[in-house]
Amino acid sequence: MPADGHRRIIHVDMDAFFASVEQRDDPALRGKPVAVGGSSGRGVVAAASYEARRFGVRSAMPSVTARRLCPDLIFVKSRFEAYREVSRQIRAIFGRYTDLIEPLSLDEAYLDVTADAAGLGSATNTAKAIRADILAETRLTASAGVSYNKFLAKLASDQNKPDGLCVITPGKAEAFVASLPIARFHGVGPRTAEKMARLGIATGGDLATKPAEWLREHFGSWGDYLYGAARGLDERPVRSHRIRKSVGAERTFTDDLSAPSDLLAALDPIADAAWERIARAQARGRTVTLKVKYNDFRIVTRARSFADPIADRAALASAAAGLLAALCPMERPVRLLGLTLSALDGARPARPVAEDRQLALFDAAPAPICGT
Structure with missing residues (x-):
């Protein structure tokens, strides 16, 4: 940890x-509202271009709703191998x-650059360099x-x-x-x-006025997270090398679901996302767990x-459907x-941790400073 403790x-x-990968690879899609996902009645939007988002189209939205919001919406089927290839480029x-890289999904990650391994003088400069490299090499x-x-x-x-x-500097947080x-706030859905x-x-200011005990009373153990978040506190390190205990995916719905058919349809894209992460991690597991939040x-x-590891996406989805049926x-x-x-x-574990070297300043070069 640096001398300033940050x-x-x-x-x-x-x-x-x-959606951006699809627009990059197909010039006919550029500048148009695009949704990646199934266009059928039970389809769900996996991703939406910014042109589509202007109409209110969002990921996890039923395709019929997305089409109603944006009649000119263009649906394209997902190409996970293409997305994985770009993700590998970005990771490199x-x-x-x-x-110190902690991937969260194919398209996002935390990086701890406290060591300033590239010698750029600040985390801000490092972020600029990373974004420039991504643009130059992936478009x-x-x-x-x-x-x-x-x-x-x-x-x-x-x-x-x-x-x-x-x-966001310490003084502005x-x-x-x-x-x-x-x-x-991350984790706070509609x-x-x-x-x-x-x-x-x-x-966040309203949240900061609530005592920890009050937050636990209303939100359970999650209240501790909320108490710290309201004060800009988070001691979690970037974990680039850790033992995986599980791999999966979850989704919070725009509208609560009750009908078994709706829940089964909603489970399908979650199985897709979970299996994509399982395959990327090269994981083999024998226990399938369904989580339901009312x-x-x-x-x-x-x-x-199961006695043997889950072999493929179909086996995962079948096990999940059985668990869901038992709850309906x-x-x-x-x-x-x-x-x-x-x-x-x-x-597959992530890469090992490198030795730390201190980084002197956040803002050795001008950058957008967020806050008031």
Whole structure:
């Protein structure tokens, strides 16, 4: 840790990644509203271009809803191998600047650049160099957030999207967090935001007035996270080398779901996302777990273990469908479904940690400073 006690963390997030790859590879799609995903009645939008987002189209939205919002929306089928190839290019770029890389998905990652391995003088300069390399080598844009912890860096990367850079310095963090709408906090979905509104919480500043005990009473163990987040606190390190215990995906729905057919349809893209991560991690696991969060925030899980590792996406989806069927009819509407594979015996670890060297300043060069 540097003498000032602050890490230098960058969160890099590709802009509308899947849709941008499709627009890059097919000139006919450029400048047009594009959705990656199924266009059938049960289809779900996996990603939307910024042109589509202007109409309100979002990922995880039912395709019929997206089409209603944007009649000219162009649907294209996902090409995960193409996305994985670009992700490998991006990961290689990250590796030029640090060994401390924590991927979150194909299109985003945390980087700890406290060591300044590239000798650029600041985390801001490093973020600029990474974004320039990504643009030059992939013809895609990325947004980046720079701060002293993961929570703030992730907030910052979303601040000036698309193709933006935002730096939150220690002196600006408190005011920045206080001014944020509560829906901007990572993990706060529409239903949670509604609950907070009923409790008189509209901004980070409102959240910061609540004692830890009060937050635990209303939000359970998640209250501890909220208490720290409201104060810009996050001690989690960037973990570039860790043992995987499970691999999976989850999704919070725009509207709560109750009908078994709707829940089964919603589970399908989650299985796609989970299997993509499982394949990328080269993981082999024997236990499939279904997570269900009701609209009152209670969570239930159901799991099934198999004698042999899950062989493919179809086997994962079949196991998940069986677990879901056992819970139906649901006792309450569902706001989130998740699917994980555990009891792993072959997950690929990330790269080893490099030695730290101190980085003197956040802002050796001018950069957009977020906050008030």
